[in-house]
Amino acid sequence: MNQAHSVPLLEGHALVRRFPGGAGVNGIDLAIAPGEVHAIVGLNGAGKTTLMRLLLGMLGPQSGSVLLDGVDIADAPPQVWAGAGHLVEHPLAYPELDVRANLQVAARLHGLRRAAAADVAERAIAEFDLARYAGVRASRLSLGNRQRVGLAGALQHGPRLIVLDEPTNALDPAGVILLREALIRRVGAGAGVLVSSHHLDEVARIADRVTVVNAGRVIGMLDPGGIDLERAFFSLVHADDVERSAA
């Protein structure tokens, strides 16, 4: 960690996507560098998921742009996308397939050949402690195990860019540790991670940078090594709410 590089893996510039009623993303700049964990935190409805969907091209911006490896995502070829891994919104593609098959399909969709896909899927099963469930249909899994499979599928192909929306939701404490270690390994090897979370303790453990989002805008940064992250978070949000209500 802490080896932030000058060329970002992913950059969002002046991103705007307002939904009817005004909520959404109201002009955000954000970058993810190789070798860093960049966390975004914010209250429910702050715009974190919308921002991630914009950054991944799952949702088009009304204005602004996104560069992936320096290339506008509208022009990024499939091999550039193959170097990304994300888990935003839907943990599983194929509920009727078993865990092993789901992971193999996910690896194939990231451009791996059949034998390599089978190989990475076995390693992912081991990494996320899913051996007991490898032959179980995904639709029969508990929420937490489904989340483990989704994370394994997002990380198994060795992406350089990792984007995870609230990845610790539904995970048990063992799953939280497995994920933390999996991310630390990848960041140590040069990957860049964007992660949203409501768990400030976990954010403090893994993040190099923490961006606070409120009402669709970036309102400040938190120091992950700071002593009272919760207090710092609420004071930023409160100050922003007061400022907006006075405007």
Ligand SMILES: Nc1ncnc2c1ncn2[C@@H]1O[C@H](COP(=O)(O)OP(=O)(O)OP(=O)(O)O)[C@@H](O)[C@H]1O
């Ligand atoms: N498709 C949509 N149509 C209308 N409003 C939407 C749509 N998607 C999101 N919103 C609204 O945009 C705002 C931001 O939602 P978003 O899911 O990005 O927040 P979030 O920060 O991820 O919240 P949470 O912490 O609850 O997951 C919310 O008020 C939400 O209701």
